[in-house]
Amino acid sequence: MPDLLLELLSEEIPARMQARAADDLRRLVTDALVAQGFLYEGAVAFATPRRLALHIAGLPPKGQDLREERKGPRVGAPEAALAGFLKSTGLTREQLTVQSDPKKGDSYVAVIERPGRPTPAVLAEIVPAVIRSFPWPKSMRWGAASAQPGSLRWVRPLQSILCVFDNDIETPQIVPFEVDGLASGDVTRGHRFMAPGAIRVRRFEDYVAALEAAYVVLDPARRRDMVAHDARDLAFAQGYEVVEDEGLLEEVAGLVEWPVVLMGSFDASFLAIPPEAIRATIRANQKCFVLRGPDGALANRFILTANIAAHDGGEAIVAGNERVVRARLSDAKFFWDGDLKVPLADRLEKLRSIVYHEKLGTQFERVERIAALARELAPALGADPDLAERAARLAKADLVTEMVGEFPELQGLMGRTYAAAQGEHASVAAAIEEHYKPVGPSDRVPTDPVSVAVALADKLDTLVEFWAIGETPTGSKDPYALRRAALGVIRLVLENGLRLSLHHAFSRARLGRPLPALDTAGQDPATAPAARLGSFASDLLSFFHDRLKVYLRDRGARHDLIDAVLGARTLSPGGRGQGEGDAPSPDGAEPPHPDPLPPGERERGAPGRSVELANDDLLTVVRRVEALSRLLETEDGRNLVAATKRAANILRIEEAKDGRTYDGAPDPAGFALAEERAFAGALDEASRTAADALAREDFEGAMRALAELRPAVDAFFEAVTVNDADPALRANRLTLLAGLRAATRAVADFAKIEG
Amino acid sequence: MASEPDTSSPARSFQGLILTLQRYWAARGCVILQPYDMEVGAGTFHPATTLRALGPRPWRAAYVQPSRRPKDGRYGENPNRLQHYYQFQVILKPNPPDLQELYLGSLDAIGIDTGLHDIRFVEDDWESPTLGAWGLGWECWCDGMEVSQFTYFQQVAGFECAPVAGELTYGLERLAMYLQGVESIYDLNFNGLDGPDRVTYRDVFLQAEEEYSRHNFEVADTAMLFRQFRDAEGACRTYLAAGEPAEGGNDPRHRMAQPAYDQCIKASHVFNLLDARGVISVTERQSYILRVRDLAKACGAAWLKTEAGGLTWQEIEAPGLARNGAEAGGLAREKAA
Incomplete structure (x- = not known):
């Protein structure tokens, strides 16, 4: 199957842009091919400091033939209608056929056959379009052509375009096109200094080999491996270890076409500078790796990656780099000594x-x-x-x-x-x-x-x-x-x-x-400052809650449990009075607490305070989520949640119907059945135990106390018809359910729990 | 005489490096200019670069420019930093297609063998907020040392460069240190002679570095400098207004672009001095830079309305055809004419 080889040779492409550019080139050309119905077997793109290359394997030699039948005017229709049809189809009258239809009579039919276009012809349109609109993060104009508006932009001046199509049968051919006076060809160049001559290329395999012979390693991954491997070997041979630096490795691989790893050294007296500063100096300014000695301490050695194999084995290059490192470290030493003098x-x-x-x-x-x-x-x-x-x-x-x-x-x-x-x-x-x-x-x-x-x-x-x-x-x-x-x-x-x-x-x-x-x-302006701070703080707190959800979700917590806990109401169940037996509640109008954490205050927050503000202690929120999730691991817990949701649903409907809520204490005299009385007793007991547990911040205990409600709740739903015909009985029973809702809401809003 | 060493070898003398670069670029069609006779922070400020980069007319020039960076003074104590140093500047408009090769040729001319040394073009996007200018290019490295900056100007004084100019800036002291193999700027051999006739960079400039560091950081009269900044800014505006073509007149040329630009240069340097004296706060800093940039932009606009800025004779002689030069590209105007 035929292959395409495309190479865009330019002046030096910034290292940080290379990988993305190679990927964009592959994507844009293959997308355009696919959009025109050309499928291919594989496409791979490469980047070096001076070139982007794309190889697309397994292309068809030409596009698919298309046959279209188009129905035209009736036979005998006005001449103008027929002329229009001929124009739109591009056919002559002789080329039309006539189709007979028993109902509608005879009409003209055009059979339009479009033979698939040769792939190179299509590529000759696609590639220049991709080049002209290439998404470089920053691009420029250059040369005499830049006097005209709309001249070609590239990351740095584009020097040549190699574009060959190899259909396996004939000699590979150049895909012919021109971009701003730059004609496509079959010639590239080797390494800027070591093999600058022209190289004629026919196909991808030859291309990679020819470049390699001309001191260009096309594949950035291979250059990276070469640098990493050679650096390790070179360090190891002298008893050192490279301080690994992936980001630097990536950058260095984008700065050379032919990596040659060399080692340099600096005066050991510079090691008095903090090692991080040495590393930062050498890395940022010189793009060099630093080394560790056998004792794990920074060594007075560094590894540089040159782009040429020099005649002298790199002696001059090492000496030059050492000079620069020395000057940089002198600066760093100067900074260090100077900084130390000022407290x-x-x-x-x-x-x-x-x-x-x-x-x-x-x-x-x-x-x-x-x-x-x-x-x-x-x-x-x-x-x-x-x-x-x-x-x-x-x-x-x-x-x-x-x-x-x-x-x-x-x-x-x-x-x-x-x-x-x-x-x-x-x-x-x-x-x-x-x-x-x-x-x-x-x-x-x-x-x-x-x-x-x-x-x-x-x-x-x-x-x-x-x-x-x-x-x-x-x-x-x-x-x-x-x-x-x-x-x-x-x-x-x-x-x-x-x-x-x-x-x-x-x-x-x-x-x-x-x-x-x-x-x-x-x-x-008369709004109390505290209230204004309250709304500001509550907004920021809900931002914290969102981040907390993300944090907990990343750790596998169920988001619905977090929502349930954040939805907990601090109101005490059944109007039993707030903070019974505890410190008196604050009045809620004065947000700043007297000390960082008044015990029990959050749990018993005043009615005026927003729900979120009660959840301003993150550790407590998390402990509640944990306790809730353990509650749901038990059957009693799951049943309690189901029963509570049922109660809440009934309440939602009935409260809406009646236009009132049923919060408050039920009338013990109004109970008709033993199950009601038992439920009321259990609820009272559980609420009290749970409240005590909450006061001690024993969330597990509170959950356990609530879970013990289960038999009484089940029996209640089994035996009692909530919506009794007697309005007094019904109201009292709804109040009981509201008691259950309130008791559980003290730890979490069960309605928010899924499943 | 035959045995006398070549004192103008770049490896031997600082001035030899300058002479070699001048010869090299002269042979490539550059006019060899002398430094601009005002204090500037970089060779780019020379009107031969800033103004000549604007408009359609081809231009090739090379020159040495003494550059002042008041903040970089170190009282002569740092072997690598100076508040006054030399740049060798080359500007080619439009940039020739083989500018990289020409640059490498210049390295070869000064004795850097690309078979022995590792030359690299490392991304460096250039921007001058005070000149309203930017370009893309590289730092050119030789064995890990930045020896030049290479920039394709895209915009100057807020105007698109059409065509683009290529700018090369050689850091002469650093390059010379490398070529001569010395560790301190002050050890550079200036004249290439030996023995008692030898003149070093220290002999020429150490005292100046000490004195000017003192001036820049401690003594420079800030009240005077603030005044000078305002004066320069005002004068620039006045000159620009005075040079504007007469309303409805026959001559579309601006007649004061260069004198006005001198005042922009002046304001820029005064700002650098004030900055070194530490009397400009961080917030004020930005506004000073913007004020200089506004001057640069106005000067660029004026320049585009001059003959060297691209106005053609047809336009000058047949003003009816001339368009408002400020926003139209130079070439577009030539076509219109």
Whole structure:
């Protein structure tokens, strides 16, 4: 079967764009072929710094013949109608046939036969169209042609196009076309320096071999393997180990057509610079790998990948690279020594000149907020408030060091190193680095309480501040990585088993500063500040709930159970009074809690408070989800859920019918049947036990107490007709069901549980 | 005399490197210009690049440009950084199709053997916010060291380049350090002589680096500089207005494009000095850059209405056919004429 070989030779393509470009080339050409009815067996594309190549195997030599019958005017129709038909079909009158129909009479029929076009002719249309509209992330114009509007754009100047079609029978032929004066041909070139001559190519197999002979390895995966393998061998032979770096490997493979791996060294005295800084310097500026010695410490060696096999075996190349590495490390050493001389605390003033965000002030102001919040959070986290505040204050100071200015990716790490060298407390030094963590779902979560306090303060401040100015994530847009910050808080809290009232934290983060314009807009200025903060906080809290759902779902929790728990009502069952036997409930109008976690408060939240605000302690939410999921593992639990849903359904219908709710205490005198009385007794007992358990935050206990309702509930539904003809009996029975609904809702909204 | 060493060899002397590059590019049709007589941050600011890159007329030039980066001063203590250094600038419009080969030829001319050294073109998109200019190209590496920048100008002063110009910028000190095999800029042999006649980069420039670092970071009169910035900005606007073709007049030419552009250069350098003195806050910084860019754009628009900017004689002599030069591409105007 015939094959296509296409090569687009250009000036150097940025390494980061190569893989995508090869893929786009394959997709665009094959899609266009398929759209025109050309199927193929396989297509594979390659990229080097100077070329994109595409091989499509198993193409048909020509397209399929098409035969179309088109019915025309009746015989004897006006001449104009016939002329129009002939024009539209492109046939002459003699070429038409006549079809007889017993009812409609004779009419003309055109049989149009379109022989399939030769594949090269179709390719000669497809390929130039793909080239002209190629989706480079950034493209340019060049040369004399660029004086005209609409001239060809490519990632860098396109130098030649090789396009040959090999139909197995004849000599492979050039697919003829021209793009902006560049004619397709069957010639390519080898390595820019080692084999720059022209190479005539007939088919893909010859092409790969000819390029290889001309010092070009076409396949990027092979170049990557060559670099990785040769680097390992070279290091191993001298007793070193390469510090693996996939991203760098990928980039290096995109910078060379003929990888030649060489080793260089630098003066061991540079090893006084922190290893991460050495690595960042050598990686970012030189695209070189660093090595480890047998002891695991960074060695004074590096691996470079040249693009030529030099006459002298690479001696001059190594010497040149060593010079540059030396100069770079001298700079790094200079930064390091200079940075060390200035205590981090003395750098804080400089943060005044760095704008954090146009509407949120400077980094200095941000640090002030984080320090205050870290101090505030510290006691509940078991951290020394002084240390937490100190760490927070120094956390961003390294942003104005020379080293971080040069290598922003070293932020935090350099701060830690400088802090340690300047005699800060070990926890303070650690927190400076760790306060950025966790950066993503797989990053390590800090455990030192000081680190946790600063990490939480940093992220909560970010969230609250951006929320305050209305810069919240929408769809795929999250420019300030607020989702990541929220996930960070969630992981810090859950993975350290922390009790933290988010709502309280939000209010402390504001530090009594004016409330966000977002919330005041369009609101009665007389609205209580607390209420405004309430709506702001509840919005942010539901953002947290969404992130929590994602987090728990990723860990295999059922999303319906999370919804059920978040839907729990804190109202006590049957109007038995709120917080009976517990601390008095807050009035709900004053959101900031007196301390981070008043015991039992969330469970017994006041009626005025929104449901979400009651769920502001993430650890509790998760424990409830766990307890609920264990409840559902038991038969009693599943039955209870089914019965509760049945009760809720009946209530929904009847309450709608009657236009009232049946919440409240049933009248013990109104019970007609033993099952009613038994159910009421069991409900009372279970509610009390569950409430006690909840007060102790014993969610399993609360669930167990409810599960024990099952026999009484079953018997009730078995024996009792809820919708009795006697309105008093019916009302009392509906009230009983409402009692069940309320009792279970204290732990979760069972109606949200699926199945 | 026969035994006297070749003092103008690029491997021997700093000035030899410059002379060799000048000879090489002169042989390729470039006019060899001298540095622009104003303080600039890079060779690109020279009107021979910024303004000549605009409009349809072919242009080939090469020159050395002393470049000032006040913030890069290190009081002569850093072997790799200077607040005043030299760039060798080549501009070819339109870029010839073999510009990469021509560039490699220039490396060969200064003694870099591509069979021994690893030359690489590494992605580097160039952008000058103050000039409203951008282009695509590379950093050119020799054995891991950036020795040149290679850019295909796409836009200058906010105008599309039609045609595109190719710009090459050689970092002369760095290249010379490599060729001479020295580790400090100050050890460069300037004149290629030995013994007592030898003049080094240190002899020529160390004292200047010390003095200007002091000036740039500590002493430069900021009140005066703020004033100069405003003055330059005002003068640029005044000159542009004065040079505008008369309304309904017969001559469509702008007559003050280059004097106005000088003031734009001036504003840019004054801004760099203020920046080095640390008296411009982060938020103000952006607005200063935008102010300079506005000047550059206005100067570019004026330039396009000059003869060197592409106005044809037909247009000048038959103004009825001339279009408003600012938005129309130069070639389009030639066609219209």
